[in-house]
Amino acid sequence: xxxxxxxxxxxxxxxxxxxxxxxVNGIVHQVRIPGRRLLSDALRHDLxxxxxxxxxxxxxxxxxxxxxxxxxxxxxxMFAVSAAGQELTTVEGLAAPDGRLGPVQQAFKECHxxxxxxxxxxxxxxxxxxxxxNPDPTEDEAREMIGGNLCRCTGYQNIxxxxxxxxxxxxxxxSEPLEGEQP
Amino acid sequence: MxxxxxxxxxxxxxxxxxxxxxxxxxxxxxxxxxxxxxLLSMRLAAPSALVDINAVPDLDHVRTDEKxxxxxxxxxxxxxxxxxxxxxxxxxxSLALQRVAHPTIRNRGTTVGSLVHADASAEMPVVxxxxxxxxxxxxxxxxxxxxxxxxxxxxLESTLRxxxxxxxxxxxxxxxxxxxAFDEIARRHGDYALCGVAAVVRADExxxxxxxxxxxxxxxxxxxxxxxxxxxxxxxxxxASLDAAADLALASLDPAADIHATADYRAHLARVLxxxxxxxxxxxxxxxxxxxx
Ligand SMILES: Cc1cc2nc3c(=O)[nH]c(=O)nc-3n(C[C@H](O)[C@H](O)[C@H](O)COP(=O)(O)OP(=O)(O)OC[C@H]3O[C@@H](n4cnc5c(N)ncnc54)[C@H](O)[C@@H]3O)c2cc1C
Ligand code: FES
Ligand code: FES
Numbered sequence: 001x002x003x004x005x006x007x008x009x010x011x012x013x014x015x016x017x018x019x020x021x022x023x024v025n026g027i028v029h030q031v032r033i034p035g036r037r038l039l040s041d042a043l044r045h046d047l048x049x050x051x052x053x054x055x056x057x058x059x060x061x062x063x064x065x066x067x068x069x070x071x072x073x074x075x076x077x078m079f080a081v082s083a084a085g086q087e088l089t090t091v092e093g094l095a096a097p098d099g100r101l102g103p104v105q106q107a108f109k110e111c112h113x114x115x116x117x118x119x120x121x122x123x124x125x126x127x128x129x130x131x132x133x134n135p136d137p138t139e140d141e142a143r144e145m146i147g148g149n150l151c152r153c154t155g156y157q158n159i160x161x162x163x164x165x166x167x168x169x170x171x172x173x174x175s176e177p178l179e180g181e182q183p
Numbered sequence: 184m185x186x187x188x189x190x191x192x193x194x195x196x197x198x199x200x201x202x203x204x205x206x207x208x209x210x211x212x213x214x215x216x217x218x219x220x221x222l223l224s225m226r227l228a229a230p231s232a233l234v235d236i237n238a239v240p241d242l243d244h245v246r247t248d249e250k251x252x253x254x255x256x257x258x259x260x261x262x263x264x265x266x267x268x269x270x271x272x273x274x275x276x277s278l279a280l281q282r283v284a285h286p287t288i289r290n291r292g293t294t295v296g297s298l299v300h301a302d303a304s305a306e307m308p309v310v311x312x313x314x315x316x317x318x319x320x321x322x323x324x325x326x327x328x329x330x331x332x333x334x335x336x337x338x339l340e341s342t343l344r345x346x347x348x349x350x351x352x353x354x355x356x357x358x359x360x361x362x363x364a365f366d367e368i369a370r371r372h373g374d375y376a377l378c379g380v381a382a383v384v385r386a387d388e389x390x391x392x393x394x395x396x397x398x399x400x401x402x403x404x405x406x407x408x409x410x411x412x413x414x415x416x417x418x419x420x421x422x423a424s425l426d427a428a429a430d431l432a433l434a435s436l437d438p439a440a441d442i443h444a445t446a447d448y449r450a451h452l453a454r455v456l457x458x459x460x461x462x463x464x465x466x467x468x469x470x471x472x473x474x475x476x
Contacts, residue, residue, distance in 0.1 A: 005192070015188045035191025035233065038224070057184040058221040065287055071261075072287045077220040081191055082213070082235055126287060147372050148285025 008032060020084045024049065025093030035081050040064040042080035043090060051091040051121050055150070062149030065122035066090050072129045091121035094128055103169040104128050104162070113162035115153035122149050127163055136167055186223035193235040197242075197321065197348070203234045204346045205323045210234055212348055214256060217284070217292035218300045242350060247272045251316070251355040256348065260289035260297070272356045274467075275314065275381060278365040279306040285373040299349045301334070301341040304375045306367070308335060309406035313381050313398035316354045320347040338404045359475070360393070361385045362468025364460045367400070368452050370443065376401045377444045378452035382464040390469065391418030395428065395461055402438050402453055409435045411461065420465045425458040432457045 006016035015034045022029045024047060031046045040057070043049045043066070055061035057076045064075040067089035094102040101109065104127045114120045123146060130145035131137070137145060142163035143156075151159060194200040204210050210232035213219060222228040236242065236256060243257040247268040254263055263269055264280040283289060283297065283306050297307045298318060311318075311331040318329050320343055334341050343349055357363060367379030379400040385393045395411040414427035438449035 006190070013188070016190055018191065034188065036186040036188055036223075038185070038220075041185075057224055059217060059288060062285075062287065068291075071290045073291045074217075074287060076224075077216050077288075077291065079191065079213075079216070079220075079233075079235075082193070082216075082237060145286075148287045 040075035107166035111162040214296035215292040309398040364463035
């Protein structure tokens with residue numbers, strides 16, 4: 001049996017449409033989309049979650065990075081249909097439900113880890129997962145952690161400081177698990 | 184930068200996936216998508232259908248025994264890299280995987296996908312050829328094994344047929360008398376390399392070199408392996424034998440120019456890396472022999 005068989009045809013284009021359930025930040029969304037809809041576009045256009053940014057759209061810049069079952073992946077290199085039923089976390093899911101900033105967000109604020117902010121969502125998701133794997137990174141490890149994300153403003157120094165600061169904050173006040181994540 | 188329309192299916196059995204491929208000569212397999220999706224978005228490829236194999240069960244294994252490492256079609260680069268047994272049985276696999284893209288790309292991209300994508304600037308194809316590995320290809324007609332030496336025929340071109348799915352790759356184990364090393368030069372950490380070299384050095388119990396082979400990526404249109412043993416006929420490694428090995432390598436390579444590097448610069452990198460990597464593989468060989476003793 002094939003999952004996600006098309007359910008409809010787009011009357012304008014004749015393209016097959018799929019009914020897909022996307023689990024984003026603990027909330028289930030139902031969307032009707034063509035197979036070619038990139039996950040980044042589904043998040044931004046179909047769900048209105050514009051926190052996920054799109055820079056290069058071919059995997060190089062990292063701005064679109066989201067967490068798929070907790071692991072960072074490029075949203076511009078996945079089709080939304082392929083993400084059906086899997087747990088996604090976007091930058092919108094990193095703050096506490098009451099709006100309090102998550103440790104990585106707090107550290108970016110304190111360390112001046114952003115200027116224009118375009119690259120920031122991808123850094124925040126990448127670092128959130130990176131610190132879970134390595135809660136106490138050295139400066140070199142912090143650089144390695146962000147090696148796949150481009151920033152055209154900051155020169156990276158403050159982002160590296162923010163990684164180390166975020167690790168410190170997380171140690172001081174262990175945070176709640178991400179929404180949708182198994183504790 | 185949006186893909187052209189295609190029909191999408193996500194079969195949940197291998198047979199169903201193979202039937203979909205057999206039914207449509209223009210259909211393509213979607214694995215990790217880390218090479219295919221950019222090609223679709225740039226409209227360098229516009230297949231009529233994508234067969235997403237990510238829901239096919241029992242393809243994500245990394246299995247090792249004393250013969251070698253077997254990597255399933257859905258094992259992500261990250262999973263292969265994290266496998267301690269794979270690292271022990273064939274260290275060259277993890278040495279090379281560390282240089283494949285960034286961790287985020289490795290979370291999704293598959294090692295088998297990289298092998299069949301057949302990019303001469305990718306790390307894993309040349310490792311497979313150098314080690315004498317193979318892939319298993321399945322189709323509705325049955326299963327066959329393709330030896331690495333017969334797999335690559337041109338830039339982004341392999342002998343895998345359009346109706347076949349590569350279900351597994353096999354990397355033979357490191358023999359007891361061998362050592363390995365890998366290095367590459369890239370503009371930025373995580374980028375495709377301007378030039379990369381993998382080497383396997385073997386020596387007898389007295390430490391006398393018996394064989395030296397090196398694999399080159401990003402130098403020619405195909406992953407290329409050169410036998411450098413002749414330069415070490417005396418059994419020892421020194422500056423003179425390394426220079427002779429680099430000459431030998433360059434005599435069989437024809438470095439190409441592109442927007443990233445001139446042919447001369449690539450030749451220079453191939454020379455420097457040959458000497459560096461063969462020396463490291465020799466050191467590794469010595470350390471393993473002494474470790475065993
Ligand atoms: C920013 C960036 C940097 C990168 N840097 C590097 C690098 O430095 N070195 C490197 O080697 N790679 C690099 N890659 C590519 C990455 O390694 C890919 O994961 C890999 O090349 C393809 O694997 P995939 O699973 O993503 O395959 P896909 O993109 O899904 O498929 C690639 C091709 O192989 C076919 N295919 C895939 N799997 C199978 C199968 N099992 N059977 C039959 N056909 C199949 C597809 O039909 C397609 O034609 C990079 C990618 C990006 C986006
Ligand atoms: S937009 Fe996805 S990596 Fe640049
Ligand atoms: S803050 Fe502007 S690109 Fe990073």
